[in-house]
Amino acid sequence: MIRIKFQQSLDELKERLLVMAGLVEQAIQRSTEAYSSRDAGLCELVRLSEPAINRMEREIDQLALDLLAMEQPMAVDLRFILAVIRINADLERVGDQAVNIAGRVVDLGTQPHVDLPVDIPRLALLAAAMVRKALQAFIEGDAEMAQAVLLLDDQVDDLNRDAFRSLGNLIKESPDLAPQALNALIISRNLERVGDHATNIAEDVIFWVRGADVRHHSMEAD
Amino acid sequence: MGVDIRVENLNAWYGAVHTLHDVNLRIPANHATALIGPSGCGKSTFVRCLNRMHETNPAARAEGKVMMGDVDIFKDATPVEIRRRVGMVFQRPNPFPTMSIYDNVASGLKLNGFRNKRVLDEVVERSLRQAALWDEVKDDLKKKSGASISGGQQQRLCIARALAVDPEVLLMDEPASALDPVSTAKIEDLIFKLKSQYTIVIVTHNMQQAARVAENTGFFLMGKLVEFAATTKIFTNPSDKRTEDYITGRFG
Ligand SMILES: Nc1ncnc2c1ncn2[C@@H]1O[C@H](COP(=O)(O)OP(=O)(O)OP(=O)(O)O)[C@@H](O)[C@H]1O
Ligand SMILES: [Mg+2]
Numbered sequence: 001m002i003r004i005k006f007q008q009s010l011d012e013l014k015e016r017l018l019v020m021a022g023l024v025e026q027a028i029q030r031s032t033e034a035y036s037s038r039d040a041g042l043c044e045l046v047r048l049s050e051p052a053i054n055r056m057e058r059e060i061d062q063l064a065l066d067l068l069a070m071e072q073p074m075a076v077d078l079r080f081i082l083a084v085i086r087i088n089a090d091l092e093r094v095g096d097q098a099v100n101i102a103g104r105v106v107d108l109g110t111q112p113h114v115d116l117p118v119d120i121p122r123l124a125l126l127a128a129a130m131v132r133k134a135l136q137a138f139i140e141g142d143a144e145m146a147q148a149v150l151l152l153d154d155q156v157d158d159l160n161r162d163a164f165r166s167l168g169n170l171i172k173e174s175p176d177l178a179p180q181a182l183n184a185l186i187i188s189r190n191l192e193r194v195g196d197h198a199t200n201i202a203e204d205v206i207f208w209v210r211g212a213d214v215r216h217h218s219m220e221a222d
Numbered sequence: 223m224g225v226d227i228r229v230e231n232l233n234a235w236y237g238a239v240h241t242l243h244d245v246n247l248r249i250p251a252n253h254a255t256a257l258i259g260p261s262g263c264g265k266s267t268f269v270r271c272l273n274r275m276h277e278t279n280p281a282a283r284a285e286g287k288v289m290m291g292d293v294d295i296f297k298d299a300t301p302v303e304i305r306r307r308v309g310m311v312f313q314r315p316n317p318f319p320t321m322s323i324y325d326n327v328a329s330g331l332k333l334n335g336f337r338n339k340r341v342l343d344e345v346v347e348r349s350l351r352q353a354a355l356w357d358e359v360k361d362d363l364k365k366k367s368g369a370s371i372s373g374g375q376q377q378r379l380c381i382a383r384a385l386a387v388d389p390e391v392l393l394m395d396e397p398a399s400a401l402d403p404v405s406t407a408k409i410e411d412l413i414f415k416l417k418s419q420y421t422i423v424i425v426t427h428n429m430q431q432a433a434r435v436a437e438n439t440g441f442f443l444m445g446k447l448v449e450f451a452a453t454t455k456i457f458t459n460p461s462d463k464r465t466e467d468y469i470t471g472r473f474g
């Protein structure tokens with residue numbers, strides 16, 4: 001009894017989650033590229049990807065649910081399926097963040113261009129790298145790589161905090177620039193959330209591989 | 223009330239075949255403990271050692287120590303005394319086929335010399351109620367034979383028979399594997415109710431069953447106890463790779 005069909009289903013689940021992850025990564029990339037180029041077309045593409053991401057999320061959930069009900073998975077298999085369900089939800093919300101960012105970029109496009117004291121591309125790069133790395137850890141079942149993602153989150157948080165400070169000051173000093181500054185501020189916050197979701201994904205990978213629930217540990221350490 | 227069972231360096235043989243190797247564990251009182259493992263790994267041998275039934279096979283032998291509460295079952299008690307303290311239920315219901323339902327339940331007591339009809343009536347009713355069978359058979363107690371009721375009812379009758387002598391430990395060797403899901407659920411409900419008063423050890427091939435009824439689970443492999451831990455631990459995050467391979471179905 002080596003449960004060939006079940007193992008194939010687990011592989012399929014992983015496969016589908018990676019396709020979903022591809023869509024989500026693309027959406028994040030496009031929305032931040034759109035920020036740099038103020039490209040409304042890219043923003044539209046991001047918006048259009050949302051239904052597909054949502055559909056994939058539902059399909060993956062259904063497949064995972066079927067496996068739970070029909071195969072009664074145990075131990076590492078059970079943890080894997082739970083991890084997939086949670087990663088799936090986090091990916092979907094990363095997709096939402098991309099859509100939010102695209103919305104802000106569209107709004108920015110209607111406002112006079114100004115140089116803002118915030119390095120959004122750098123923050124975006126970091127947040128996207130966290131997602132990428134967390135997914136890589138998932139693909140390879142590598143808890144140590146996942147652990148490394150957790151460390152990156154502090155950098156993202158720091159950058160976001162810097163953005164709040166400098167953009168806040170800008171709004172005080174030049175209230176006429178407040179609309180642009182607010183958009184950038186919201187984008188910064190969106191990217192910070194992307195980092196949080198990547199952190200969740202990394203924690204789910206660790207839970208799957210090691211069987212230890214590491215969620216909320218950073219809170220305890222604070 | 224149940225008693226703790228402490229097993230130390232238990233070894234068992236059938237002739238020259240060494241079937242249990244240095245088993246050590248503590249089975250807590252008033253809880254259900256599940257034993258799982260592939261066919262032939264020694265689960266039945268293990269539970270049969272706990273009521274000294276293993277030794278009834280002339281070719282068989284056991285060594286080591288089994289403490290039931292304060293009693294060293296190999297030293298301080300005869301097999302008959304142990305059978306009184308330890309009830310056993312088998313995979314296939316084995317009521318006495320020609321005896322009435324009443325006599326099936328009362329058989330243990332009668333064997334021990336009880337004759338008082340009022341006491342026997344009381345014990346029979348209490349045991350059948352405990353086994354959740356009373357309502358189904360109360361009108362046919364002396365009319366129907368042990369063999370004339372359904373398999374699921376027969377298994378509960380065997381449980382009633384085991385409970386009638388007021389044991390401390392209840393050993394169940396795949397008690398539901400020959401039963402349909404409804405009868406199985408009844409047996410599991412029964413285990414759930416009984417475990418506050420008895421020490422229950424249940425052998426099962428049904429992992430979900432172990433997960434549903436038992437607080438602790440032991441995994442046997444080739445005569446060795448590989449892992450013994452809280453059931454939730456065994457089924458979500460076992461420590462031993464062999465346990466994981468077995469429960470996830472990656473074996474062989
Ligand atoms: N009466 C017997 N005579 C000789 N060998 C026996 C006897 N009963 C069991 N054995 C051997 O002892 C070993 C353990 O058997 P046991 O019945 O304890 O396994 P088990 O875990 O209960 O298996 P199953 O899940 O199939 O009931 C096996 O190798 C078996 O062949
Ligand atoms: Mg057996």
